[in-house]
Amino acid sequence: MTTRKLAPTDVVVIGAGASGGTVAKVLTEAGVKVVCLERGPWMKPSEFSGDEIKYVNRGFLWQDIDLKPRTKRRDSSEVAVKTRFSPVPQMVGGGTVHYSGWFPRPIPDDLIARSIYGEVEGTSLVDWPISYDELEPFYTKVEWEFGVCGLAGANLYEGPRSADYPVGPYPVNGVGKAFYDGCAKMGYNGFPLPMAILTAPHNGRPASTQPGLWHEYGDPTGAKSSTLNTFIPDALATGLLDLRPESYVSEITVGADGRARGVVYQDENGIEYEQRAEAVFVCCGAIETARLLLLSQSGRYPDGLANGSGLVGRNAMFHEYVGAFGLFDKETHPPLNQWSGSYVNGATYELYKTDLNRGYALGSVCAASTVGHPVNFTYPGHPTWGKPAKDADRDFFSHSMKIGAILQDIPQETNTVDLDPDVRDAWDMPVARITAKPHSNDIAQADNIARRSMDLMEAAGASRVDPVLLSELTGNCSHEMGTARMGDDPDRSVLNRWCRAHEVNNLFVVDGAAFPTALGANPTPTIMANAWRVADHLIQTRGDAS
Secondary structure, three states: OOEEEEEEEEEEEEOOOHHHHHHHHHHHHOOOOEEEEOOOOOOOHHHOOOOHHHHHHOOOOOOOOOOOOEEEEOOOOOOOEEEOOOOOOOOOOOHHHHOOOEOOOOOHHHHHHHHHHOOOOOOOOOOOOOOHHHHHHHHHHHHHHHHOEOOOOOOOOOOOOOOOOOEOOOOOOHHHHHHHHHHHHHOOOEEOOOEOEOOOOEOOEOOOOOEOOOOOOOOOOOOEOOOOOOHHHHHHHOOOEEEEOOOEEEEEEEOOOOOEEEEEEEOOOOOEEEEEEEEEEEOOOHHHHHHHHHHOOOOOOOOOOOOOOOOOOOOOEOOOEEEEEEEOOOOOOOOOOOOEOOOEEEEEOOOOOOOOOOOOOOOOOEEEEOOOOHHHOOOOOOOOOHHHHHHHHHHHHHHEEEEEEEOOOOOOOOOEEEEEEEEEOOOOOEEEEEEOOOOHHHHHHHHHHHHHHHHHHHHHOOOEEEEEOOOOOOOOOOOOEOOOOEOOOOOOOOEOOOOEEOOOOOEEEOOHHHOOOOOOOOOHHHHHHHHHHHHHHHHHHOOOOO
């Protein structure tokens, strides 16, 4: 195949999701020319609809497992099997299109977990090379530019803030009321979880109409914040962003000096191009970022680009949803009205704040949420077919809820992403193989979260409570972190504190792959704040190769 060479640009960004969209906005608004290559399509918000079967049951926004599979195994003794592990939309906007909008900040202790908990056997727990205080101004920039609702000070355990949220918190619905009732009885601090959904007009976008079913949907109204309807349009408005959807990057190329020269990609017609640039930003998500670095082999980098430490793909973390499911007596308890309000309504950091007496390290945000969608509503023992299933839906959909957490899985070098030697995608490229299983610390944390969530559910008034436990890492949160961790020691990390590869001084990774630990909160706010921090630093030091 003949590769067509294109005119060089200042920066090429691979991926147009949370991190790529942020980098594109910050760089172009500073006068930097950016080419952004996105593997998936460029859909407009007007193309999204409320078709529950299409989006939820058929996974319309997820990658096609036949065209873009991944494989998964617990350890090296097993044969990896095809899976839709950690499904994240490959499209302009990435995961910010289909997420439900959880947007909490982590606690400052998350970034110094090794200093707090010490060595945990069988793990690679470390401190971050940067502090919460360094990230804080960029959290504020993201919250105000992106559009996040919340209430500063309501969370007693949050870190310092330099500003309130741009709009107030989501109204309390039936799920939230039950949760707050439970928190009051348990003595827990409950608060409105910050959400990337507008509760009032902001930056030219409308307030949400408060539909209850946002999870796994694109938003046709523009009230749910995504890079598709915020940062990408901001970057395009500068005239300096060249956004190319349906562009599959297969390799990051390097020059004789060992620096990144550009990328090779195919467009939707199968024509191959090389796009050269002064700097390359990898923003593919931690799984696909590791895969691309490992695919980018050369004489200088035979084990993959920036992989002299052998750590590319290692220390993979994914979070996992655990907690409790509850049914409420429809004869005595008012409906919880899952049809309206926020998918998540109410949260607590009581199981997140640092506590050295729990018997395990780390912690996670715990929140109340609806159970999903009427087309796939289920609970333990739920009938699966016919009239019994329909009757159960009618009786219990409006009398059910979940309380749970995104488990902060502890980093392990043995949880990895590498190239599957046997399975290839539709472009004849080796796919990502995930090898991962929970650590005993994960099991202990999950068990405590499930038990405390069950207690909360009973205090909230549920008549039946079932646990959601951890047995495998399934990728059910679609959160990917840690496969190219940042750190000060080149032998123990892939990137430096500015997310620049130790070995390649014009190569940056700013998605969740850079995270040294998983954090106990959703990764998107930190991914975006860190991407803004790194892009801002590049602007300040452009031309300085030190």
